[in-house]
Amino acid sequence: MRIDLHTHSTASDGTDSPAELVRNAAAAGLDVVGLTDHDTSRGYGEAIDALPAGITLVTGAEMSCRIDGISMHMLAYLFDPEEPALLAERELVRDDRVPRARAMVERLQGLGVPVTWEQVARIAGDGSVGRPHVATALVELGVVPTVNDAFTADWLGDGGRAHVAKHETDPFEAIRLVKGAGGVTVFAHPGASKRGRTVPESAIAEMAAAGLDGIEVDHMDHDAETRVRLRGLAKELGLLVTGSSDYHGSRKSVQLGEYTTDPEVYGEITRRATGAFPVPGAGGV
Numbered sequence: 657m658r659i660d661l662h663t664h665s666t667a668s669d670g671t672d673s674p675a676e677l678v679r680n681a682a683a684a685g686l687d688v689v690g691l692t693d694h695d696t697s698r699g700y701g702e703a704i705d706a707l708p709a710g711i712t713l714v715t716g717a718e719m720s721c722r723i724d725g726i727s728m729h730m731l732a733y734l735f736d737p738e739e740p741a742l743l744a745e746r747e748l749v750r751d752d753r754v755p756r757a758r759a760m761v762e763r764l765q766g767l768g769v770p771v772t773w774e775q776v777a778r779i780a781g782d783g784s785v786g787r788p789h790v791a792t793a794l795v796e797l798g799v800v801p802t803v804n805d806a807f808t809a810d811w812l813g814d815g816g817r818a819h820v821a822k823h824e825t826d827p828f829e830a831i832r833l834v835k836g837a838g839g840v841t842v843f844a845h846p847g848a849s850k851r852g853r854t855v856p857e858s859a860i861a862e863m864a865a866a867g868l869d870g871i872e873v874d875h876m877d878h879d880a881e882t883r884v885r886l887r888g889l890a891k892e893l894g895l896l897v898t899g900s901s902d903y904h905g906s907r908k909s910v911q912l913g914e915y916t917t918d919p920e921v922y923g924e925i926t927r928r929a930t931g932a933f934p935v936p937g938a939g940g941v
Contacts, residue, residue, distance in 0.1 A: 657687040657688065657919045657922070658685055658686050658687050658688075658913055658916050659686070659687060659688040659689075659916050659917040659918075659919060659922045660681065660686050660688070660689050660690065660900055660901050660903070660912055660913050660915070660916055660917070661688070661689075661690035661692070661714060661716070661731070661733070661842075661898055661899075661900045661917050661922070661925075662690055662692050662718070662731060662844065662872065662875075662898075662900030662901065662902045662903070663677060663681070663689060663690060663691060663692060663900075663901065663902070663903040663904075663912065664692065664693055664694070664718075664902075664903065664904045664905075665677045665691060665693055665699045665703070665783075665905075666699075666781055666782060666783045667693040667696055667698045667699030667782070667783055667784065668693035668694035668695070668696055668699075668718075668783050668784045668786065669693075669694060669780075669783055669784070669786050669788040669789060669904060669907065670693070670783075670903070670904045670905045670907065671904065671905030671906045671907050672905040673702065674691065674699035674700075674701075674702040674703035674706070675702050675703065675705070675706035677689070677691065677699075677703065677903075677905075678691075678703050678706055678707050678708065678711065678713060678937075679706060679708060680912060681711060681912050681913075682708040682710060682711045682937070684911070684912040684913045685913060686711060686912060686913050687710070687711060687712065688711065688712045688713075688714060688922060688934070689711060689712075689713060689714070689912070690713075690714040690715075690716050690731075690733065690900070691703050691713060691714070691715060691716060692716040692717055692718045692731055692732075692733075693717060693718065693783075693784070694717070694718050694720065694750075694784055694786060695717060695718070695719060695720055695746045695749045695750045695753075695784060696717060696746065696750055696784050697715065697717055697737040697746075698784075700715050700737065704935050707935060707936075707937035707938065708937045708939065709937045709938060709939045710937055711937045712934045712935065712936050712937065713934065713935040713937070714733055714734060714925075714926075714934050715733075715734060715737070715932055715935070716731060716732055716733040716734065716735075716839075717731075717732050717735075717746065718730070718731055718732075718844060719731075719732055719746070719749070719825055719830050719834075720749050720822065720823075720824045720825065721824050721825045721826065721827040721830050722824035722825075722826070722827075723826065723827050723855060723859055724859070725853075726814075726852075726853045726854070726855055727814055727824060727851075727852065728827060728843065728844075728846070728855050729843075729844040729845070730825075730827055730830045730831070730834075730841055730842070730843060730844065731841065731842040731843075731844045731872065731898075732830070732834040732839045732840070732841055733839055733840045733841075733842065733925055733929060734838070734839055734840060734925070734926065734929030734931055734932040734933065734934070735834050735837035735838055735839025735840075735929075735931040735932060736837045736838050736839075736931035736932060737837075737932070739836065739837035739838070739931065741833055741836060741837070742833040742834060742836065742837040742839075745825055745829075745830075745833055748823055749822070749823050749824065749825060750784050752822045752823040753784055753785050753786055753822065754785055756820050756821075756822040757773075757776055757780075757785045757786065757787075757789065757790055758773055759820040760787070760790050760812065760818050760819070760820045761773050761776055761790065763817065763818040763819075763820065764790070764794075764811075764818045767817060767818060769794070769797065769799055769818075770797065771790070771793045771794065771797060775793045775796070776789050776790055776793050779792045779793055779796075787806075787807070787812050788803060788904070788907055790806070790812060790818075791803040791806035791807065791811075791812055792907065794806045794811065794812075799811075803907055803908065804850075804908070807850075807851060813851070813852055814851075814852040814853070815852070827843075827863055828862075828863065828866050831863065831866050831867050831868055832866075832867070835867055837931045838929060838930035838931025838932070839929060839931050839932075840869045840870075840925050840928050840929050841867070841868050841869050841870075842868075842869060842870040842871060842872055842896065842898050842925075843855075843860065843863065843868060843870070843871045843872065844872050844875075844902075845872055845875045845877050845878065845902065846860060846871050846872070846886065847877070847878050847882040847883075847885070847886055848875070848877035848878065849882075850877055851877065857889055860889065860893070861893055864893040864894065864895055868895065869895065869896055869925070869928060870890070870895045870896030870897060870898055870921070870925075871886060871889070871890055871895050871896075871897065871898070872898045872899070872900055873886045873887055873890065873897045873898065873899060874897075874898070874899025874900070874915040874916070874917075875899065875900060875902060875915060876901070876902060876908075876910045876914070876915065877902075896921050896924060896925065897918070897921060898917045898921060898925075899915040899916050899917050899918075900915055900916070900917065901913060901914045901915050
């Protein structure tokens with residue numbers, strides 16, 4: 657089985673629609689794909705309706721969190737999307753995205769960049785607007801060569817000249833809320849130091865004690881040494897180890913299925929979840 661548990665669609669900051677995403681996942685030879693848009697479940701319906709036969713959809717979301725001033729992302733899998741407490745928190749984070757993006761546009765304009773809100777809104781379309789959309793605008797304007805180059809101290813990286821903070825969930829609260837909605841939690845790309853400061857291992861140990869299920873190890877932002885270290889940490893803490901592409905369509909170079917999760921780990925994730933179940937493809941439309 658080929659299992660990719662971390663992808664994004666136009667419901668947040670990917671460039672494939674949810675329907676295109678699941679069709680492309682099937683074409684890439686995946687057996688299981690996880691749809692984990694940022695702080696939203698809006699893509700579920702379209703993805704399920706289009707799901708080809710032979711591939712299974714795992715519903716999820718990537719929650720924006722912060723601990724001790726460090727931004728981090730928490731992957732939540734197979735939770736009940738209508739559970740009130742978790743839904744309210746996800747809406748609070750999502751509703752803060754537009755004023756934050758507008759503020760980043762204003763800061764960029766103050767730095768002499770001719771970006772406009774209309775440009776960013778066009779790029780975001782119906783998705784939950786975020787930094788990748790602002791970064792794409794910078795690429796369009798020739799300010800930076802790639803989206804990743806916008807996530808630096810010069811531009812949109814944490815603490816950068818045009819960075820604006822947003823509401824982010826405490827990770828311990830995220831674990832509690834996701835568990836309360838019957839879901840499973842995995843710390844996304846915990847060693848991605850290129851994105852800024854990373855969460856110390858002592859804090860990951862505290863999260864494990866609070867119910868964190870796993871950490872994402874095989875990821876494009878982790879080098880070989882980081883993967884070895886994280887695998888050792890997961891074993892020490894009794895955490896599941898996942899691997900995923902973090903696919904964003906054409907916004908990033910990584911391809912669907914470039915990194916995958918072991919079938920036994922996937923089975924354990926589905927066994928632990930009670931809020932929702934994987935959806936087998938029925939042929940799509």
